[in-house]
Amino acid sequence: xxxxxIKQMALPNSIANIFTARNIIxxxxxxxxxxxxxxxxxxxxxxxxxxxxxxISEVVCPPCQTALLLMEQRVRNETSAGHLPTxxxxxxxxxxxxxxxxxxxxxxxxxxxxxTQFCLKLSLLAxxxxxxxxxxxxxxxxxxxxxxxxxxxxxxxxxSFPEIFLKKGMAQEMAGRIVxxxxxxxxxxxxxxxxxxxxxxxxxxxxLVIDSMAALVLxxxxxxxxxxxxxxxxVSFIKSLAEFSRIPIVVTNQVRSQIGxxxxxxxxxxxxxxxxxxxPAAYDSHLVAALGVNWAHAVTIRLVLEAxxxxxFMKLAKSPISPPLAFPxxxxxxxxxxxxxxxxxxxxxxxxxxxxQGQNALFNSEx
Amino acid sequence: MEVGMLPISASKRGKLLAAGYTTxxxxxxxxxxxxxxxxxxxxxxxxxxLKYASQTSALDPSIGSSNASTLEGGQTAWTMLNEExxxxxxTTSCADLDNILGxxxxxxxxxxxxxxxxxxxTQIGIQLAxNVQIPPEYGGLGGKAIYIDTEGSFMVERVxxxxxxxxxxxSEYSHHFHNxxxxxxxxxxxxxxxxxxxxxxxxxxxxxxxxxNYLDKFIEEHKDVKIIILDSVTFHFRQDFDDMALRxxxxxxxxxxxxxxxxxxCLAVVLLNQVxxxxxxxxxxxxxxxxxxxxxxxxxxxxxxxxxxxxxxxIDKSPSLKSASAAYSVTTRGIRNSNSSCKRIKMV
Numbered sequence: 001x002x003x004x005x006i007k008q009m010a011l012p013n014s015i016a017n018i019f020t021a022r023n024i025i026x027x028x029x030x031x032x033x034x035x036x037x038x039x040x041x042x043x044x045x046x047x048x049x050x051x052x053x054x055x056i057s058e059v060v061c062p063p064c065q066t067a068l069l070l071m072e073q074r075v076r077n078e079t080s081a082g083h084l085p086t087x088x089x090x091x092x093x094x095x096x097x098x099x100x101x102x103x104x105x106x107x108x109x110x111x112x113x114x115x116t117q118f119c120l121k122l123s124l125l126a127x128x129x130x131x132x133x134x135x136x137x138x139x140x141x142x143x144x145x146x147x148x149x150x151x152x153x154x155x156x157x158x159x160s161f162p163e164i165f166l167k168k169g170m171a172q173e174m175a176g177r178i179v180x181x182x183x184x185x186x187x188x189x190x191x192x193x194x195x196x197x198x199x200x201x202x203x204x205x206x207x208l209v210i211d212s213m214a215a216l217v218l219x220x221x222x223x224x225x226x227x228x229x230x231x232x233x234x235v236s237f238i239k240s241l242a243e244f245s246r247i248p249i250v251v252t253n254q255v256r257s258q259i260g261x262x263x264x265x266x267x268x269x270x271x272x273x274x275x276x277x278x279x280p281a282a283y284d285s286h287l288v289a290a291l292g293v294n295w296a297h298a299v300t301i302r303l304v305l306e307a308x309x310x311x312x313f314m315k316l317a318k319s320p321i322s323p324p325l326a327f328p329x330x331x332x333x334x335x336x337x338x339x340x341x342x343x344x345x346x347x348x349x350x351x352x353x354x355x356x357q358g359q360n361a362l363f364n365s366e367x
Numbered sequence: 368m369e370v371g372m373l374p375i376s377a378s379k380r381g382k383l384l385a386a387g388y389t390t391x392x393x394x395x396x397x398x399x400x401x402x403x404x405x406x407x408x409x410x411x412x413x414x415x416x417l418k419y420a421s422q423t424s425a426l427d428p429s430i431g432s433s434n435a436s437t438l439e440g441g442q443t444a445w446t447m448l449n450e451e452x453x454x455x456x457x458t459t460s461c462a463d464l465d466n467i468l469g470x471x472x473x474x475x476x477x478x479x480x481x482x483x484x485x486x487x488x489t490q491i492g493i494q495l496a497x498n499v500q501i502p503p504e505y506g507g508l509g510g511k512a513i514y515i516d517t518e519g520s521f522m523v524e525r526v527x528x529x530x531x532x533x534x535x536x537x538s539e540y541s542h543h544f545h546n547x548x549x550x551x552x553x554x555x556x557x558x559x560x561x562x563x564x565x566x567x568x569x570x571x572x573x574x575x576x577x578x579x580n581y582l583d584k585f586i587e588e589h590k591d592v593k594i595i596i597l598d599s600v601t602f603h604f605r606q607d608f609d610d611m612a613l614r615x616x617x618x619x620x621x622x623x624x625x626x627x628x629x630x631x632x633c634l635a636v637v638l639l640n641q642v643x644x645x646x647x648x649x650x651x652x653x654x655x656x657x658x659x660x661x662x663x664x665x666x667x668x669x670x671x672x673x674x675x676x677x678x679x680x681x682i683d684k685s686p687s688l689k690s691a692s693a694a695y696s697v698t699t700r701g702i703r704n705s706n707s708s709c710k711r712i713k714m715v
Contacts, residue, residue: 028573032613034620039376045415046374057580062568064585067514068561071523081524096524103519232606240570243519264644264653266672268681294605296484297641300520318485321525323699348676352485 003028009059015052018042027060074101084126084207084248085133087160088329090341091314094322099248100301104239108253108289109305110356113312114331115252116147117156118305119209121335122250124157126207127177132164137206139178140196142189144215148180159334186230189216193237200245207248208241214254214290231291235298251299255287255354287354306355314338317352324351370394373419382406383416394420451687455508457499457594457635459491460533460702463693464680473667474508474593474635477626479600480680481640481655482671487678487697488639489520491671492596494702495637496564497526497533499594502555505537510593510634511563513582517575517602521566530560532700565592572603572617579621586632595628599639601656615660622664638665677705 004027006019022041024030030053033041039049074082083097092098099105099122107115123141128134141148157165157174165171181196183189199205217231242249289296289304296302302318314336315326325343329336370383370391386406388394394402394417403413456471465471472478472495482488496514501507514521534555565585569575586592600618608614629636643656655662655670662668668684674694681692694705 027577028571031573031576032617034616037616043376043378045376045379053580054584057577058584060574060577061581062570062574062578065566066562067521067523067526067564067566068558070566071527071561074523100522103522236603236606239519243568243570264651266653266670266681267647268670268683269672269674293484293642293644297599297602298518299484300518300522302485320489320520320522321528349673350676 004060006030006056009056011052011055015042015044015048018044019052027056030056031060078246079130079135082246084122084135086122087125087133088327088336088338088341090325090327090338090343091316093341094316094325094343095301095319096321099250100321101246101248102243103300104242104249104251104298105301105303106251106253106289106299107303107305108255108317109354110255110287110307113305113307114329114336115305116211117152117331118336119211119250119252120148120153121156121160123178123207123209124153124160124174127174128161128164132161135206137177137204139207139209140199140205141178141180142192142196142208142210143180143182144184144189144210144212146182147211150175153178155333156335159332183216186216190234193234193241197241200241200247205245205247207250210238210249210251212252212254213295214252218254218290231295235295239298253295254290255356256290258286258288287356289354304352304354306353308355308357310357315346315351326351373416375416375419379406379408379412379416382408391420455593455633457495457508458501458506459695460494460498460536461693461695461704463704464695464702467680467682467688467691467693469688472594472635472637474633475629476666477622477629477636477638477664478667478669479638479640479655479665480669480671481642483642483653483673486671486673487695487702488671489598490525490697491702492598492637492639493521493526493529495594495635496596497529497560497701499635500555500560500563501533501537505540508593509591511565511589511591513565513567513585513592513595515567515569515575515578515595515597517569517597517599519568520598523561526561526564527557528699529701530557533560536700565589569603572608575600575603576617576621579624582628583624583631586628586634590632592632592634594635594637595625596637597625597639599641601641604657605641611658615658618657618661619664622661626666 005025006027007016009016009027011019019025019030019042024033024041030038035046035049035053038053039046042049078101080097082101083092083095083099084101085092085098107118109115119141123139125133126135126137126139128136130136153175154165154171157171165174181192183192196205196208238249238251289302296318299318300320301316304315304317306313306315311328312330313326314329316322316324324346326346327341327343328339330339331337370380370389372391373380383394383406388397388406397405397417399410399413399417402416403410406413408416455474456469457474458465458471459468480488480491492514496512499508499510499512502509534557537555567578569578582595604614604618625636625638628634641656642653644651645654646652647654653672655668662684665684666686667682667688670681670683672679672681674692677694678696679692679694682688682690695702696705
């Protein structure tokens with residue numbers, strides 16, 4: 001849209017020629033200057049500039065829809081009104097059906113908590129036929145840290161859906177729908193994203209999983225500013241991919257420890273000096289999601305996976321459609337299993353914190 | 368130079384100066400044909416220059432052509448007082464928040480709301496888009512909303528939830544105050560509320576600027592729009608913008624256009640902003656994104672933050688409201704009062 005050529009916009013010839021003469025070819029060139037600057041550059045009066053810009057703006061501007069139209073389209077055209085059911089009843093209810101289409105869902109948590117396991121389960125669910133609750137489509141899995149295990153995928157499939165997977169040839173077909181890409185650097189990842197964009201248009205891709213985003217970015221740049229810039233382009237691109245193709249995109253993220261244990265505040269907030277400095281346990285387990293606050297703004301849904309006193313929890317830290325719930329879960333041979341479908345409602349900013357206590361106790365679980 | 372005040376192109380200005388016309392008075396005394404031959408332009412263009420010259424001299428009393436008591440285009444403070452008193456406001460559904468705002472989000476002004484991810488900015492935006500449609504019988508404006516989505520955070524399921532809760536609240540209200548059955552009936556349906564929200568999805572800063580330019584024409588055709596919500600104004604301006612000075616100029620122009628829209632059509636403009644960290648006075652602090660120049664652009668600025676376990680809103684900047692903070696909560700029914708024990712409004 002932004003790269004539309006001005007000469008194709010049916011402006012009166014006189015003004016269109018002036019634009020070309022001053023090397024303003026695309027709409028983006030014209031809109032990147034203020035009206036005053038344009039007046040000076042093109043040597044025409046303000047009224048003419050205003051009317052030309054009004055015309056260009058009308059052409060470039062996105063189409064108008066109503067919220068009702070959006071809802072009707074989704075109910076009519078998409079499975080479960082635009083959601084991928086996760087088979088975890090509590091989570092699906094909280095998310096109004098499942099992982100939503102068209103937005104980026106982030107899974108963040110410490111190492112070994114179960115993010116990749118959840119991604120494997122989701123890939124399987126997306127490849128299942130529709131009568132079994134799947135999306136009957138292909139899955140693109142971008143595996144940066146080489147954590148994808150086909151054996152584990154088949155095991156989850158057989159344990160969760162024995163009636164499908166034990167049938168002859170079904171395992172091969174389901175597994176055949178999942179394509180794994182293994183970029184080793186940020187530039188390779190960028191290339192893979194462009195390939196993904198092409199296949200989204202041609203083939204029946206219904207889910208994109210990126211495991212993990214943090215590993216790509218954190219390895220490359222040491223300086224904060226250039227990392228933010230590199231990430232910025234990828235963030236916009238991934239979000240627009242999700243929107244235009246109306247597929248769910250699941251991204252995993254790592255954690256890092258916070259510098260200092262005081263949360264950041266605004267200048268008008270009084271510093272509360274009575275922070276729990278007396279609690280030594282709070283020091284070790286103060287973790288935050290990696291990739292910064294810009295990334296945190298960009299994702300639409302954030303699921304925090306954490307461990308507290310030996311029990312794993314999945315928390316809905318950021319979601320425009322759900323209350324702040326935490327679900328205890330375990331990892332079994334059939335993937336993730338919720339222990340409580342109602343969830344525990346968390347108050348305040350506790351929903352955002354990530355704990356990693358009781359690591360040793362995790363090894364005593366079933367799987 | 369007075370001739371420099373005319374909104375004409377640089378070359379015409381140059382010609383006027385070269386022909387010896389330095390003051391507006393000298394131009395207005397000339398006839399169009401005389402002017403045309405003097406500076407070498409067509410008669411139509413000369414008429415246009417004369418028209419601009421007379422408009423500009425009417426505004427500036429030092430040129431002394433008119434001696435009207437009020438300046439063209441101005442209003443006295445007394446007439447504005449009446450307007451301000453009865454300025455319409457849009458409720459946020461949270462009584463405490465409405466209190467510190469003087470009744471709600473004011474029409475004819477640009478209000479900026481910023482906060483960390485997950486604090487409820489989009490929630491407040493959606494609540495306002497629904498509340499602007501409350502009919503006048505229930506104290507609302509009965510208008511429509513424009514929701515400009517730059518991040519893809521507008522989820523229709525949530526809008527439906529909030530719309531249904533709003534209608535339920537209205538019928539409960541009418542049950543209390545009206546006796547006859549007919550009066551109790553609320554004529555709104557959730558789908559009707561969804562139909563009155565005009566949704567634009569913007570994917571780049573070029574589209575964002577183009578859309579703000581186009582809104583003038585759009586609202587002329589849809590005069591019952593009473594609120595414009597931009598969620599969020601920051602997203603596209605944060606990625607890949609190398610020339611910061613250009614970014615500041617584009618943002619200021621956009622803010623001015625939005626302010627003009629607010630005043631011209633008497634509607635409220637709500638801009639949602641993100642946060643960034645800044646190194647001030649020896650430590651990192653949170654501040655709203657887009658820089659210091661942007662912080663001057665909006666009329667009112669409200670910061671949403673976590674205070675312990677509660678969500679609070681703080682009026683950071685406003686020409687008419689006192690600096691205060693109030694607690695609010697995000698529930699399944701939308702934005703409501705926070706039900707904690709210490710609910711008093713803190714004056715800062």
